[in-house]
Amino acid sequence: MRTSTTPSARTPFATRLAALAAGAATTLALLAAGTAHAADPPLRDLGAAKGKVIGTAVTGSKLTGTYGDIAGSQFSSLTPGNAMKWGSVEPTQGSFDWTEADQIVAFAQAHNQQVRGHTLVWHNQNPNWLTNGNWTSAQLSTLLQNHISTEVGRYKGKIAAWDVVNEAFDEDGTYRPTLWYNSLGSGYIANAFTWAHAADPNAKLYINDYNVEGVNAKSNALYNLVKSLKQQGVPIDGVGLQAHLVLGQVPSTLQQNIQRFADLGVDVAITELDIRMALPADSAKLTQQAADFKSVVAACAAVTRCVNVTVWGFADSDSWVPGTFPGYGAATPYDDNYSPKPAYHGIAEALGGGSTTPPPTNGACTATYSVTSQWNTGFTGQVKISCAGASLSGWRASWTFGAGQQITQAWNADCTQSGATVTCANAPYNGTVPDGGSVTFGFNGSWNGSNPVPLVTLG
Numbered sequence: 001m002r003t004s005t006t007p008s009a010r011t012p013f014a015t016r017l018a019a020l021a022a023g024a025a026t027t028l029a030l031l032a033a034g035t036a037h038a039a040d041p042p043l044r045d046l047g048a049a050k051g052k053v054i055g056t057a058v059t060g061s062k063l064t065g066t067y068g069d070i071a072g073s074q075f076s077s078l079t080p081g082n083a084m085k086w087g088s089v090e091p092t093q094g095s096f097d098w099t100e101a102d103q104i105v106a107f108a109q110a111h112n113q114q115v116r117g118h119t120l121v122w123h124n125q126n127p128n129w130l131t132n133g134n135w136t137s138a139q140l141s142t143l144l145q146n147h148i149s150t151e152v153g154r155y156k157g158k159i160a161a162w163d164v165v166n167e168a169f170d171e172d173g174t175y176r177p178t179l180w181y182n183s184l185g186s187g188y189i190a191n192a193f194t195w196a197h198a199a200d201p202n203a204k205l206y207i208n209d210y211n212v213e214g215v216n217a218k219s220n221a222l223y224n225l226v227k228s229l230k231q232q233g234v235p236i237d238g239v240g241l242q243a244h245l246v247l248g249q250v251p252s253t254l255q256q257n258i259q260r261f262a263d264l265g266v267d268v269a270i271t272e273l274d275i276r277m278a279l280p281a282d283s284a285k286l287t288q289q290a291a292d293f294k295s296v297v298a299a300c301a302a303v304t305r306c307v308n309v310t311v312w313g314f315a316d317s318d319s320w321v322p323g324t325f326p327g328y329g330a331a332t333p334y335d336d337n338y339s340p341k342p343a344y345h346g347i348a349e350a351l352g353g354g355s356t357t358p359p360p361t362n363g364a365c366t367a368t369y370s371v372t373s374q375w376n377t378g379f380t381g382q383v384k385i386s387c388a389g390a391s392l393s394g395w396r397a398s399w400t401f402g403a404g405q406q407i408t409q410a411w412n413a414d415c416t417q418s419g420a421t422v423t424c425a426n427a428p429y430n431g432t433v434p435d436g437g438s439v440t441f442g443f444n445g446s447w448n449g450s451n452p453v454p455l456v457t458l459g
């Protein structure tokens, strides 16, 4: 289908020039954000090529706009940051609120993503009626069984993995004295796994904790528990290492630790990765953070049974760190404005990606796509073809729209769109791009929902 031609057919030349000039004024800023996204394949694709699922914790109400675009396109797994905790789903005994959890599951299904359920048995974020009730052990055990059966049953078949038990240990490797342990003893752990397995036999069931990333007293205790649960035939499938880390302090024994759990016959996931720094951030800290993220992801990539790396919020503006560790922040791969930080590229590099600039696609000529203006249903875009160390004589730029965008008009190129694929060939007067020179063409299009920047191929 031919949607537009060279502009002379329908637009006066002066109008075209004005349109180009108006667009040019806003190009630079948008170009910077656009090329950062377009440079690497999404993290989920890089991860898939290495057999790894790449996830993020999310807040259901934020899953629109840029936040939704990034969550949906970069990640292959979502963990509800709070929405599936007991206090969220049953704030009053017997009265359930699944709204946010359902929303996240639906979003994940629409974006071909896994969901990690988080979390069934924990000492935090429980409803007051539960923590303040003076339950007998038998009552507490029944409440826990019902909770697990209800929640796991509701999402049966929709959750790839559950964090069944969260943070069961203290730092010295003794059991944490929680309402569960104090009333039920350590047997609550095996029971929780057994009940979760009965409710969804296909979900992978994890025990999850923090400060267990390296080999230490706490991870030794976790290791011994997992070994013993396996020996008893308790249905445990995996170990989650939360990985709330501090800048420059990735444990040197991380990979060794992942490997020893894998050798027990369970999967391992990095479930809540963030790497906090003392604020303010500066370029040296951000560079160190990129190296730290890279080394964590590389440690997982090196162990076959390490199956998932999930960041605990992908943007600094969505992170729990500043509220929990005063003076610390900037702990995620995207900044407050959803632009990728060096940490993003550190993750990409560990997964085999990592060039921040698109490689030349035709000798040393490159094409860069940018949205120069955008309104509720329409946008103006442009593609700039630049040559250095090479030249072009006749060119063709093509791309695939990822979100149903449709070109309605183009200038300084002959563009056709077939399905999602757009191909633009030079106009009679701009086929030559000299060494050291550039040619720019523009277009108007329609969009709906999101307007992600595609990667342009030059040929």
Ligand code: XIL
Binding pocket: 081, 082, 166, 242, 272, 320
């Ligand atoms: C955090 C959430 O991110 C915050 O929004 C909430 O206020 C507190 O809990 N370990 C866990 C997560 O297992 O559930 C916690 O999430 C962070 C620490």
